[in-house]
Amino acid sequence: MDTATAPNVLSEELVKELDSIPDGDKIKLCIQCGTCSGSCPTSYAMDWSPRRVIAALRAGCLDEVLRTNTVWLCASCYVCTARCPIGIQFTDMMYALKRLGLKHGIDPPDVRGPRLMREFVGEVDASGRNAEAAMLTKYFLKADPLGGPANLRLAYRMWRKGRLKLRRQPFRAKAQLAAISRSLEGES
């Protein structure tokens, strides 16, 4: 996909996405105190900290934000959301940013989150649930083939303990999920 989408187009999209988040417009009130960055358990590994991401978004640099690894290092622990003195729901904003990145095909280097998302969604759309073994097999074959032996060893140990199911669990309401999906696609 075209990764050179004009930043202003993306910014307009972001405004729409933020509208769907309760209090999404609160980033305008951010006081740049850094409580989010200091609280975030993974900010040490992020290209840009959460505080910096908010500053960049306010400066209209959405495109640059999406090219960092930051949103893909958010594990959704909601500690930033719980602690923000302004009440910015930053975790939900990270989800909105993930959706925008995926939609515009922006995969930052060394980030595997988008791949996992695609396999997960594919599995749920096809079988109603996340069949962990099938989803992870597809993911690891594509995203981390060299990690194969170690992952296989763990998978085998879990299988022996009855904690890895090779067969998908039966799910009858596929037509119902498809109807939900069609209805939503018709609206978008």
Next chain:
Amino acid sequence: MEYLFYPGCALEASSAHYGKSAKATMAALGSELNELDDWSCCGATAYVGTDEDKSVAYSARNLALAQSQGAKDLVTACNGCYVMLRKANACWSGSVTIHGHVSRALEAAGLTYDGSVRVRHLAEVMLNDIGVEAISAKVKASLSGLKVAAYHGCQISRPFDDVDNAERPTMLNQLLAATEAEVVPFPLTARCCGGMLMTTRREVALDLVYNILSCARAKGADCIAVACPLCCVNLECYQESISARYGWGEPMPVVPFTQLLGIALDVPARELGLDQCMVDVEPMLARYL
């Protein structure tokens, strides 16, 4: 008392022992968890990060099914499912803009939902509906002497902090105290386990898990009790890698809190899936039982 139960995908597979022990322990407490028939994915982290409308609608499908069965509550034992189902519910609270599409999508699939089903975490159900006193009264095998670090994880009290404290949740501490085990102080009880980063960015998740495990050990814990299947897998299954990376010594048992309660209630080990733990719990139990 009977409850409608939403197991979620992980309780079918990677934390099958959690699902098993949740049902068996509730039965020992005189309550029944009846699985919601033909439930679908809650829309977990990966789905809501891709398509919010669909994620919420799939999730709400489960709430609509629960409502059609006349259920007031839908109980889950997974922190992730708990948040996603509650978020779907929040669509009916009036402040969320996607409510219209989601509602129409459910109708297109022949479902209706009015927002009336209450989503609850199993730990909260045990604490508030059954209560510590009633659990204590049924304890047959005291776990006195056993030191437990109660790990709540993130999403049991964040972002929804109406049932427990967002920073220092204590539901598990209260429940486990009923077994007479010693619940050690555990400052990292609500610190993130890394969630799906264990799959997409392993070295970061290993750092987080190592911190949590070492904190538990520094506090003298014999084991860690968890309330979420993903926390369980992250804390339990990667200890070999953590050992290789940081020189973490003997592996530490990590158990769903329902297993410890079940042991104290004298539920047979088989019904609790104790043999499904990746780190053998027998040596630890032999010391105290």
